[in-house]
Amino acid sequence: MKVVIVFNHPYDGSFCNAILKSVTNGLTKSNHEIDLIHLDKDNFNPVMTAGDLKGFRDKSPIDPKVIEYNERIENADHLVFIFPIWWELMPAMTKGFVDKVIFPGVAYDYTNASNTRMKPLWGNIKGVTMITTMNTPNYLYWLIFGNAIKKAMLLGTFWKIGFKNRKWISYNKVKMVSLQKRINWLTKLEDKFASLK
Template identity: 60%
Template structure:
């Protein structure tokens, strides 16, 4: 199995980085080939330019990095996004990845009858979003309405026609004990060590 991880956090010492290491270790135990798209280290530009938008509409990408990401996504059995929740949503770089890389003609197409979208990543078995935040889960759920679930899973991947969509959210990260943070890492490594 080939798992693409789309990672976005600029700070090496972040809990997201610790999650990335634990998830990668688990996947390797399960004999997955891990392909890391580290958006920060790759210097990914999230801004959609006029030329990018024309390429998007024409289904002919021009940015070599976007083209490279497309080729790697086509080989993915699983995609995992790892990023922090900032101001209740994903960071700008992750949003830019959605805008610029999850393109028609590669990731989805418009239905020939004119209604709905058709998924094009034929190998893809699942999409998992892993996030961290400093709010309590109940507050994010009741007051904010779980925007990541709505934006990333329902509005993006479910609309495109993909199934087996999952969201793992680590809440109140700065406030919980170090013991709990370590347990979360152990648990998530174990989870992905059992992936098929």
């Protein structure tokens, strides 16, 4: 299985980087092919320019990095996103990835003349997993902030374009929990990805 990981965190010492290591260790144990898209190390430009918007209209991306990412994703079996939640949403690079890479005519297309129904064009992808970190308690994120990242990513993006197998792994109160709890999280995560099918 080919797994593309879209990773976004600028600090090498972050818990997101520890998550990335656990995910890749688990996938390696099962001999899965891993393709890491590291948005920070790629210096990905998340800004949607006028040229990008014209490309969106014409179903033809112009950013060379976007074209490269699409070529890497179109043969993937599973797509994994790893990023922190800052101010209740994703960092700019992850948002820019969604805006610029999940393009009509490339990642999805419309199935009716009024452009209201969509189907995925990344035909090999069997599932999308989103792994996030935050310091907000889980119940507050749901109750006060309306579960914003689930609505934006899993529903507003991947459900909308037609992916049925969508999962979210959320690590909450990351700064407040013990080192042992973090280690337990990482161990379980490694085991989970070692058994990915």
